[in-house]
Amino acid sequence: MNGKMNGNRMMTGARALWSAAALLCLLLAFVAILPGQASxxxxxxxxxxxxxxxxxxxxxxxxxxxxxxxxxxxxxxxxxxxxxxxxxxxxxxxxQSEGEAWRSLRNGPLSLYASWAMLATIVLLALFYAIRGRVRIGAGPSTQTITRFKAMERFGHWMLAISFVVLGLTGLNVLYGRYVLKPLIGDGAFAFITQMGKYLHNYLAFAFMAGLLMVFVMWVKHNLPDRTDVKWVLQGGGLFSSKYHPPAKKFNAGQKVIFWLVIVGGVSLSVSGWALMFPFTTHFFAGTFGKINMIFGTELPAALSVLQEQQLNSLWHSIMAIFMVCVIMAHIYIGSIGMEGAFDAMGTGEVDLNWAKEHHSIWVDEEQSKTQKAPSGGASPQPAE
Ligand code: HEM
Structure with a gap:
């Protein structure tokens, strides 16, 4: 009997011990899990x-x-x-906290100063027009024309120009559309236009790059700086005189500046645009900053995450685009309403001989001496229609 009682007591003690051990394990597991759960x-x-x-x-x-x-x-x-x-x-x-900095920079100072820059360009061109008026052909139109640009040159120019204008308008819509266009046309129409604009922007970028390459290959040899440019600049390009224009070859110094701005700016826009179109694949800024640090001993951040690269690409693309828009507004002005006879060069390819002699006298001499050597050549002056 006593033995049975002792056995029962031992059983109860072991059960209590097991229960205590299980409770302890549970507690330990709980304590172990707790910090893990928090993080x-x-x-x-x-x-x-x-x-x-x-x-x-x-x-x-x-x-x-x-x-x-x-x-x-x-x-x-x-x-x-x-x-x-x-x-x-x-x-x-x-x-990614830089995302906030990118957003406030883009929607704040960048948008604001960019709109001021474009407005200032328009005001300056309007002022120039008001003061100087249209640059006329001093000797008046002649009865002869001379071939200025061949069909292939005009094709390359217009491919570049039309794609740039569409890229510019659709890009500006991304930056300003919601403030300017949306209140005018409503949400639905704005969403539709913006989506179509995005497709146009993406695909026409390739036409722009092709046009840029064509223009570079066709005209680079005429845009290398030389001594005539110094004279042209010193005489203010004759822009303020209706009678005298300094001598120039196929392109004068002002046009050479436009050419190189278009090429360098166009390549920069293309590269940053490419990085935006194929995100997280490039490290242009880290690489560039690293080189700048090496050359100038600066401390620009040379280790950038792919997201930071995208944000810098986006800012740079907008800044370059606005700069190019301002430059091209001046170019369009002088190539159309700003100068009598200029548009024909890219319209029909034939320009008035007096216009050519006034603005590109050395080039006319070169072309005429070529035709004198080969009388059947295509550059001979043609009677104007
Ligand atoms: C959309 C309106 C445009 C018009 C009316 C226009 C007109 C012209 C004309 C008339 C010329 C020939 C000037 C000459 O005979 O020497 C020319 C040249 C040129 N255009 Fe345009 N253009 C336009 C847009 C553009 C755009 C958007 C670009 C580039 C993004 C561009 C780039 C050039 C370049 C690089 C040249 C050669 C250098 C120079 O003449 O400045 N053009 N343009």
Whole structure:
């Protein structure tokens, strides 16, 4: 009987011991899981070294190790990269603070100063027109014309020009459309136009690049600077005299400046536009900053994330585009209403002989001496219709 009682007592003691052990295990498991749960609110795991408290202070009870919630989220807000197991490693950055800086720069000062620059260009051109008037052919129109640009040259120019104008308008719509166009035409029409504009912008970029290449190949040899340019510049291009224009070859110094601005600006626009069209594949800015640092000893950030690269590309593309729009507005002015006889060069390709002698006297001499050597050549002056 006694033995039975002893056995029962032992059984009860063992059960109590097992229960206590199980409770302890549960408690231990709970304590082990708790900090894990706190930091696993997202699937992004931050590098503990990056998120350590700057003061080294521990949170009471060490629930979060040495990292408090505030430090943790401060690090996240500061753009600290975590690790993710999915292929898109960019998802490891929960908050990219530069995105906010990019947005406020683009929608703030950039948009504002860009609109001032374009307005100032228009005002200056209008003032120039009001003061100088149309640049007339001093000797009056002649009865003869001379071939200025062949069909292929005009084709290249117009491919470049038309694509630029459409790219410019659709690009400006992305920057200003919601403030200027949307209130005028309504949400639906604006959404439709903007979406069509985006397709046009993407596809016409290739026509622009092709036109740029054509124009470069056809005209680069006529745009190398030489001594005549110095004379032309010193005499102000004859822009303020209706009688005298300094001698010039196929292109005068002013046109050469436009040519090189179009080429360099066009390449810069194309490269930054390409990076925007195929995002996260280029490192132009990190590479450029690195070289600038090497040459000038500056400390520009040479290690940039792909997102930062995109933001810089976007800002640079807008700045270059606005600059080019201003330059091209001046070019369009002088190639159309600003100068009598200029448009024909790109219209029919035939220009008035007196116009050519006034603006490109050396070129006319060269062309005429060529035709004297070969009388059946295509550059001979033609009677005007
Ligand atoms: C859309 C209106 C445009 C008009 C009416 C126009 C007109 C002209 C004319 C008449 C010329 C020949 C000047 C001469 O005989 O020497 C010319 C040349 C030229 N155009 Fe245009 N153009 C326009 C747009 C553009 C655009 C958008 C670009 C480039 C993005 C461009 C780039 C050039 C270049 C590089 C030259 C040769 C250099 C020069 O003459 O300045 N044009 N243009």
């Amino acid at each position: 696993a609110q997202s699937s992004v795991r931050l590098d503990p070294v990056q998120t350590q408290s700057p003061t080294g202070g521990a949170v009471p009870g060490d629930v979060l190790g040495v990292t408090s919630d505030a430090d943790y989220w401060r690090a996240v807000r500061g753009g600290v990269n975590g690790n993710v197991s999915i292929p898109d490693k960019k998802a490891g950055t929960l908050i």
